[in-house]
Amino acid sequence: MDDAFVIVPPLSYRPPNANDFPESSSWRDALFNILSLIETTNDSSRLPIVLFKTDKYVCMYDKFPKAKYHCLLMPRRQRGEETIFNTVETLNDVTPYHSDELREFHILGKNIARRLQESIQNTSDSVQITIKLGYHAIPSLKPLHLHIVSSDLDSSYITRRNHVQSFTSSSFFVTPDALENHLESAFVSLHPPMSLFVDVRMQRAQSILESAPMKCTKCDRVALNVPDWKRHNQYCTAMLKQTRSKGSLNSLLGWCSREYYGVAASRNPNFVKEINHIGFSIFLPQRDLGYYSWGSKHVPYKPLRGIESEDEILRCINVSDKPARLKPIIGQQVEFQSPTQAVIKNTFPYGQIMAAGLYVASMRGIDINATDFCFGGSVLGMLATRNSSGTFIASFIPGTRCILVVNREAYSENLASSGFQFERYATGKDMNDTVDTTTVNHLHTMRVGAKNVLFITEVHAVDETDSPIEIMASDPVIWGLNILLQMISSGSSRICYGQSDGQAIKNISLQSLSSVAQYFLQQQPCADIQTFEQNILSGMRDIAAQLVDGRLYRVNFSLKNIELVPEKDPIQCAVLPRDSVATRLIHSIMKDSAGAFERKRRLSEVDQNKGEC
DNA sequence: GTTCTAGAAC
DNA sequence: GTTCTAGAAC
Incomplete structure (x- = not known):
């Protein structure tokens, strides 16, 4: 892997105002609209909603951050170019064929996360906060976007049970490593890999959002409801648990075999x-x-x-x-x-x-x-x-x-x-x-x-x-x-x-x-x-x-x-x-x-x- | 994705 | 009475 593609300069995290985001015809198109704004703006690195971008990818601030640091990394839409990512809208569109592109995408995400971690090193947050990366097993928005989010989850935008679950559940929050391991497993055990698609177990994923117990990320205390979870989350002094990521598999990811035609x-x-x-x-x-x-x-x-x-x-x-x-x-x-x-x-x-x-x-x-x-x-x-x-x-x-x-x-x-x-x-x-x-x-x-x-x-x-x-x-x-x-x-x-x-x-x-x-x-x-x-x-x-x-x-x-x-x-x-x-x-x-x-x-x-x- | 709100739960 | 959730609308 050529690291030159994914080198990230030091970043300073300056979240934009809500009205810096373009208005969207429908909330479903919000990310698409932002992506086309980025392509049509002459100097889009000056857009306040963009944290960092390369020729192929863009990292933007989340409009409704669920933590002190929260960005989305996405492939840019490239006119007239054959990037496979152009057709990937959710995890279910991912095939083993995407492994290389995804790995490059993930390295960029990790490098951005590292820079963000550096930028908070000298702040009072540095002890308690780590930056996490993951996809939502069931995303609300297309196209594929990788969340880069800090572990505090301290945000006024967390208002519902599914907000908590989607960032704390170790299976609903699909880490890049878990996805890569899943794709890798296709090459090891299944044949032929090119006709396989990732298949998110929707019912299980949905039940996590709706009915799994809401646990504190630090001490595992089960909250009674969302406000209770938020109150506890702000004051819990337990040390953050170290999560294992290498080699981990995700229980919500399966396979579905169909021919690839777009x-x-x-x-x-x-x-x-x-x-x-x-x-x-x-x-x-x-x-x-x-x-x-x-x-x-x-x-x-x-x-x-x-x-x-x-x-x-x-x-x-x-x-x-x-x-x-x-x-x-x-x-x-x-x-x-x-x-x-x-x-x-x-x-x-x-x-x-x-x-x-x-x-x-x-x-x-x-x-x-x-x-x-x-x-x-x-x-x-x-x-x-x-x-x-x-x-x-x-x-x-x-x-x-x-x-x-x-x-x-x-x-x-x-x-x-x-x-x-x-x-x-x-x-x-x-x-x-x-x-x-x-x-x-x-x-x-x-x-x-x-x-x-x-x-x-x-x-x-x-x-x-x-x-x-x-x-x-x-x-x-x-x-x-x-x-x-x-x-x-x-x-x-x-x-x-x-x-x-x-x-x-x-x-x-x-x-x-x-x-x-x-x-x-x-x-x-x-x-x-x-x-x-x-x-x-x-x-x-x-x-x-x-x-x-x-x-x-x-x-x-x-x-x-x-x-x-x-x-x-x-x-x-x-x-x-x-x-x-x-x-x-x-x-x-x-x-x-x-x-x-x-x-x-x-x-x-x-x-x-x-x-x- | 959020906002709004009725009505359940407390 | 207030708090909280869940569903519809956007």
Whole structure:
């Protein structure tokens, strides 16, 4: 281990004021917000909430210190870099594969602890206080954070039983040594270690918080209640017990075997398996951010730049909606109906609604600043085939370095068409209903190569586990690679399709993503997945390299190479509302999400009341 | 994670 | 009457 990475200078502990900490949309995102503040602040070593940082890690003061000295050590979020820590949110995401990184992290933590110990050497506290390191077996906050905390636990912020237990229980407070020993045990006794994850015994850990006796850390006296524990703790004069750490194992840590595909795997394991089964290696699903619906309420068309306020967008979003469940229709035959014609243009508010997806993604904890790209549903296909059957526009999302790429082609759709009829049939709706224009969208992130990509795509249905299913009234073979990449963009591991002869849909079947791929590759023996992957990665590189300013660019092709050309009609081809509106929509989440969220709630109540009257 | 508060425990 | 806990809201 190269100690140079983790050398810590002498530290002086100067806890900040509570209002030095950034406001957070939700307490769950508090640490993420701090981490992105650190990345976006020019000289973040001057931030009062930071005690010490390196290129990879940051040690910040705890906002509610449970002892005279209390900090949190975390890996920094590194844009575009492959650090495994980026996907570790709790101890349950840790694998033996993380051993080396964790060891380095722990050495840094111990060195910080040593410096803190030095800094209190000459104070009256020096005799009684030692600095301890540990993770909470069940943390309240993500991502992974190591507590560096002094043994006194003398703090007005200790108010509840679980505060006491979480820092005094020798098993709930998981020391770095205990975690390292646990990981080490996988290499000794279990095989194969790479598919194993740490598994915290949740029930036992919870019962420690709730019902284990609260003991004094010095004399083991059992307290009657929290105030009793605090009173005794302040005046107990017994010597602090020396805790053994080397070689210790933690009784709350076990193992759980599952394949490693990233964080999203637990939500939609089939999708991840299918992608790997096809042979794609550049896609690593990360976070599944769920669904939201867009109901435009039959208002007139409007140019995106004509949107006056974010409320015009907020009122159309329903964050608790999800796609309808696919009905058991396999093998059935469906006659088409003759519903009322309903032609709609993909113009706002019936299209061009990426801003809504960005809003919901921010609300659900995506840091747009830490995201490299945001793609609509057909972008992967365009990059892979280098075929611009569409008008693709690339531009920075205002106020960020995140590149939004969407198909801005203007087209019309008829809700009476057979495709829409089949979608409604497959989800148990009235085939003749051409009035409801609500669409449901899925949000998820993937690593694509070394980049973080947010996907905002429409989905038609979900299966019994609420995973997306593509629905299509034609044989997917016709669509070839595009449908494959559209499914990947929407996070769909299956497609429900039937063959249409104009009168009816026949042979409705359900196929997996990999069988669609297999069929496509059979039809086109010259096609190979690796070439498509290279096209996608080099396309993303080209776009990032050529996007030099805040203007709108059209994605053109010359000899299959991507060329960004400044869009001649940036007003007409806008992909987001004007900057002031878009910025408030996306960034208000960080600073003022409570306000935006409350406003959204009030608006939806108003709309509901209208409906009821 | 905290804050707030009803009502149980004393 | 006061002290303390636990659950909901944020």
